[in-house]
Amino acid sequence: MSTTTANSKHGMVFGALVAMALSSVGIVFLHLPGLTQNIAVFSVAFLMAGLVFFQYMDLKSEGKLIYWIMVIPFVLFAILVVLFIPDVCHYSIDFLKVL
Amino acid sequence: MDTSHSEAVVYPPGEGPTGHYSGPSDLTTGRLGVWALIASEIVLFAGLLGSFILMRMIHPEWAEKARELNLYAGTLNSLVLLISNFFMMKASSAVADHREDDVKKFLSLTILLGFFFLLVKAYEYSGEFKHGNFPSSGGFWSFYFLMTGIHATHILGGLVALGILLNRAFHGTLESTKGRVALTGLYWSFVEVVWIFLFPLLYLLA
């Protein structure tokens, strides 16, 4: 990939990231109901993270080996959060009312 | 892997001991090492953020405390880090094109913005201290100072690495280890991703 297209690509990615960062802050001022605000803010965060991972860090052009190394931490994150819920959140029926 | 291979040194120069490189062709040892480091760091932040997410779910009152945070400073910091990451990418492509003076310029800008991020963070901390919010004043503040503290330490580590590269750039010895600018860029983007999750978790949750 010649560097000229790389530079313009970086520029576009940067622009998108700044727009998303400001929009996630903007969502707060909309005063949406709790859960929808959290979901909206997090989806923007996941989009930004995906963009940085695949564009800036060139995860797209890496081999299968790197994909395997990178997928493991996210699987562990999911295991950790889900299996901690009963103890840290004192899992009980009214736990769902918190969301 | 044909076995008639003579013991030619096919190892990328300056990257480590001479020997036979047997890894995937599009990968160097440094890049694989940094990706593995990022993977183990993600598990560290997984433990940290996972604990915070769960504690935050059972402490609804932390939402009021989150509003005491300086949202403008947080947003400014997000932008500062994005810009710093952008310059880091420009520095990496400048190294690829051997544009020495651009490399120096963009590396210095990345470092300056990194320090500015820490400055804004210090300003925020002092603001919290003035309002009487210390790590010991409740769960939310303990997590806030712990998580932003660990993230700031990672930024500091990145700045040290960038400083070394800038020093090499000024002494013209960057050529032998030019692969490391891209690797530091990888690490810097990872620190950026951590803040991308940290910022909404602390500042924006309802």
Place this chain on the structure above:
Amino acid sequence: MSHDSHKQSFISHYIFSTDHKMIAKQFLLLSIIMACLGGFMAYLIRWEVAFPNVPAPFFGLVSPDKFNAIITLHGTIMIFFVGMPFLAAFPSNFFIPLMIGARDMAFPKLNLASFWLTFTGAVLLVASFFVPGGPVAGGWVGYPPLSASSEFAGVKWGAALWILSLAMAFFSSSVGGLNYLVTVISLRAPGMTYSRVPMTVWFLLGSAVTFFFSVGPLIAGAFMLLMDNMFGTGFFLPAKGGEPMLWEHLFWFFGHPEVYVLFFPALGMGLDIMATFTRKPIFGYKLILGSTVGAITLSFIVWAHHMFLSGLNPVLATPFSITTILISIPFAIIIFCMFASLRHGAIRMELPFLWMVGFLATFLVGGLTGIFLGSASADIYLHGTYFVVAHFHYTLFPSVFFGGFSGVYYWFSKMYGRELNKKLGLLHLVLTFIFFNGTFWPLFRVGIGGMIRRIADPSFYPQYQQFANWNIFCTISAIALIASQAIFLWNIVWSMTHGPKAVKNPYDSNTLEWLADSPPPHGNWGAKLPIVTGDPYEYSKPGEAKDWRSQAQNL
């Protein structure tokens, strides 16, 4: 680094060397020193349990608070400063490059930093003996709220130093593990495809990867505990809205994979030794690798079996019992593959092989007793008793001592160019085997009888009087066990300089490290790298003159 001509000063050759072999010997030396310290503490613990309130020779009276500190330090030292360096760091550093035909690790300076991090951790831990308030005394697991604030544990600086020394050990092992991963993937000799990599390297790599994927949450937990101790935060203090169970989860999320990190190197070395001394390929190369990957995957979802009785939500008891019982399947497959490898073998009864059989025998007892503890219903009775103490000593001790010593006796000639004394080695094996079983086998009985662990003065409890004789028996065997290790220390110190000269390949083994000189020079292979043409287990191939065929023919 690679040219051998330059003259290295004493400092850069021995102290700050970036040669993977010198770093391996530094790890070996550190683990031996810390094993002496940990062993002395084991003697004190056993003495206090058998003869309560009787001053222990060489130490004096082991009062209850000293007892708690000694138990904590015994656990921490033996796992992080003996187990990890002796099993994960020393064989990985020395044999991963040699067995895959590399000249050194991928990141030599990082490898140097990895040793000096562990060394600093060890120094910090020893320093914590002498700080005001004494060393940490909350058990090697450091459960809050006891460990989270000095007003409960009465120990402030000791706890902070303990946490920092653990953090050092974690960074060192994960940085080291990263180095081994990159080395195995990118520095294999020409022709060394993944299916030709020996088992030792696979298991050392499995151990390293399991470590650096599981240590993250505990580093986060360690920072939280440090802040609780030093800055008055309340992560784990219920009074301040914290959650003590959060520490236990973060700790054991790392804790259980950690016990497999200690166990895998012994398995890997055992398999390679098995192949060499039965003169035949091991049974089921791919089956063993598959089971190892299965075991590593399962090891990340079993941790709560350590917490059945510490307030774990009953909802989790059943799933974790199921996964714990499930994980014994991959390990059973690996152990039975080792037994199957013995069949039809032209077995050479030599020291490394005998140590490895000792490992198999004792580890099997440990593995099977784990199944009782794995199911929540049985654990309700057995948790916290000496049954647990006997179980984990029957898994850790065989891995570190029997597995580790089989490696040392097998490769000593390769490391130092001189052979160990075989008679002393056999004596050391026999005594260790007898006294190890003498020390820990009765503890199963004492544990089932209900005696709780970590009690300084059992005579205080009338229901434990029935075990007084067993405890005395265990203490005497423990003292004899510790004493018999002196034979090994003398053997290595003497043979290092006065042992008979070693040949390149004393046991006619196939793997690559036997093609290098003993001890291998800087850069391992001189001018030409080995070109691998065969797999490591081509022994007794029909129709061949010799019963072995080295992996590389060009050296």
